[in-house]
Amino acid sequence: MTHSSPNIRPLIRQLDESTANRIAAGEVVERPASAVKELVENALDAGATRIDIAIAGGGKRLIRVSDDGCGMAPDDLPLALARHATSKIDGSDLLDIRSFGFRGEALPSLGAVARLSITSRAAGADAARITVEGGRIGPVRPAAGNRGTVVELRDLFFATPARLRFLRGDRAETQAIAEVVRRLSMAEPSVAFTLTDEDAARILFRADTEQGDLFDALSARIGRVMGREFIENAIPIDAERDGLRLTGLAALPTYSRGAAVAQHLYVNGRPVRDKLLTGALRAGYFDVLPAGRHPAAVLFVDCDPQGVDVNVHPAKAEVRFREPDAARGLVVASLRHALAGAGHRASTTGGAATLAAFRPEPRPSPAATLAAYQAQAPLTPLPDAAAGFAEAPTPWPQSAPVFPAAARVEPAAPPTEAPLGAARAQLHENWIIAQTADGIVIVDQHAAHERLVYERLKTQAAAARIPSQALLIPEIVELGDGAERLLSMAAELDRLGLVIEAFGPGCVVVREIPAALGRLDAAALLRDIADDLADAGASDRLQGRLDAVLSSMACHGSVRSGRSLNADEMNALLREMERTPRSGQCNHGRPTWVELKLADIERLFGRKD
Structure with a gap:
């Protein structure tokens, strides 16, 4: 790091909008999975009931997110690409957040580092399309499309090639994208999701809309994502205290994992990686897990939005509870009570x-069976059956136990x-x-x-x-x-x-x-x-x-x-x-x-x- 001479006063400069957007993109979009997360969350906020994601090159060459949400009118498209422009909040209360997104940074940040196009149509309006490439916004043009929005992101980080060297291989990035989609899908069982890899021309993940009441639909979606074994070995959690409610499924201690890969925590439907909740989950399994094993659980904490601050991290992956002891106590006590009730x-x-x-021996072929019989045949011929034995066979000792x-x-x-x-x-x-x-x-x-x-x-x-x-x-x-x-x-x-x-x-x-x-x-x-x-x-x-x-x-x-x-x-x-x-x-x-x-x-x- 270089420092200026103490005798020379450094000048304070106003960064241009393009540079500011690229810096913001580094905070919001760390890798292709981050871009998918932001775009899918926008689709969920738009009220979509079906979201289709297509990727190529591990998301580095292509990310396309299509939804059937409310869409945008042509006049909204340029504003959607402006920094800090959002329809989620009005700015009067940053603690009353009831949507996934609220910062208004995702789309302009993506447009600053990639080639981005948005095609959208709102009810009663014509479809329109806008493009932005490396921060340069094009005009709004007419387009064809159904109600909803299609966001297509190509050549991620082409405008900041240094970032590309920090990305992992296509396979690792694809796995990270799939994990993001699975995590979001568990929070929204009423929404259908598909994730397609266009390079391999195959569907990586699919979850249709789940039927039934909220808990049944949630359990069905969790089973689709986590697998049947998890559902068979999980305990339902449903507890409420101090204005907080905890629901979800927690696996039996004997169904533990070697790493914390099967832990999914949500706050008001938002996937989070929070040290407080992770520590509470670990404490809930205290005394029933061996060293080096980790519990498997999908837990949802719901509370008044005023009781939790989600404006802690640009990626919105961390939260801060107004009453952290109450949140931790609810998780720990509920898990311990449920595990004790499992008996x-x-x-x-x-x-x-x-x-x-118990692996049964494979059934041998007839030729192998004949060869085995011949190998076990006695060297001397057996006495003729009609002649009988020369000596009576030795009786089985009566004192020997059968088992x-x-x-x-x-x-x-x-x-x-x-x-x-x-x-x-x-x-x-x-x-x-x-x-x-x-x-x-x-x-x-x-x-x-x-x-x-x-x-x-x-x-x-x-x-x-x-x-x-x-x-x-x-x-x-x-x-x-x-x-x-x-x-x-x-x-x-x-x-x-x-x-x-x-x-x-x-x-x-x-x-x-x-x-x-x-x-x-x-x-x-x-x-x-x-x-x-x-x-x-x-x-x-x-x-x-x-x-x-x-x-x-x-x-x-x-x-x-x-x-x-x-x-x-x-x-x-x-x-x-x-x-x-x-x-x-x-x-x-x-x-x-x-x-x-x-x-x-x-x-x-x-x-x-």
Whole structure:
């Protein structure tokens, strides 16, 4: 970076409109997917019921968005290309935003860096077309077209070629565009979407208008985008508090992902990537997911537009809540309540993976079968059947058990209509086999009982203050600005056994620590909690440390692998699993049981097609 000499006063210049538009384009349009997002949002604001998107070259050569919305009159077209011209707001209240767009920057920014044409027709008016190339606007001309608007964008960033070097390959850009269209389509189930790649002449994504009431239509659209497996393993969310409403679907913990790619968050129908909501989603799955796994969810937060500021980022991807604690609390509490209400449910993917492990051998050809028989034939000829055996065959030892690896259960078991069925056997002193009305359930007895004991310990700990131990020498920790944030939640920390007090500007003193944690680096813990508060407005770090101790206690106090259980003990374990929240996964997030349907088992043995 160069700096002018201190003896030379730099001149302040007014940038020309073309340069200002190119700078604005860098903020609004980062890549082809950003352009698609802006154009599709304009179509939704126009009341479109069908939106067709066509791309070529990953959106770098062509983006065409056609809609059947209200359209524009010929006189509106030049104004649509002017900066900060919009029909969405009148400028009187920037907190009362009820549309996707409101800045009036997208079209002029796109026209500044690409070749843009707009063909539009409003009801009762003639169709017209206007073009702009690198910021140079052409005249309005008559055109042919149906009601609605067609925006065609060619040669994106041709006017700023340096930006092209920062774009990824066609395939990556196409995938980013498809993700944008999918995210927007989930918020608008009453609108039909198609995305076509003209290079490959194929439809990349299609979603027809969904029927039914709002929630049914929303679930159907989410299923179309996220897949049937997500719907089968998701829990409906519907909660309301403090003027905020949360709806959507959240997947079971055992249906987790290796990355946060299946998390879709919306505020008043607008797709957002908000740290507050992302942190709340993570906190909602706290204690049920293993390290490195991420929840899958599609959640919609709706509130009065006055309660959220969407004018935070040029791309409108971030929001700021007037009451952030209320928004976070609603998400966390709703998710935890829903996951607890799911009880013993585990994802269906466990059963599918189990079935996949049972790979039947391919049926050999007749020639291979004959060769196998010949290879297994004895070297000496068998005695003649009429002559009989020279010696009587050795009888099977009567003392040998028929099923040496299984502890058999007598038929006096509970009925199989229970959700987890009736215990029928214990294999290898760890796996309980239960019969259900339409299949079998395999239970990991140690993992299941570990979760049951853990939940019992957590309930007991929540009913009373966590025991603490006083430090012989109180520890003083310097936190700077974080000290005040930490002291604001001193009462909550005290309930968890951590007693802190103010100790001068930017400092706190630690008087007591949770007894269960033993030796503790209090300074490091407080700094981590302060960082969490600064980043997400809340922290579960201390609770996590305590839960880890309870989890360890539960592991040592639960039924161990290798212990034989009788029928009553196994059935008692199954019944308690059905009553206990989150018993479908162990303390480490793994499933505690899998189910195999009878129809799938019969198919394995070729008894069903």
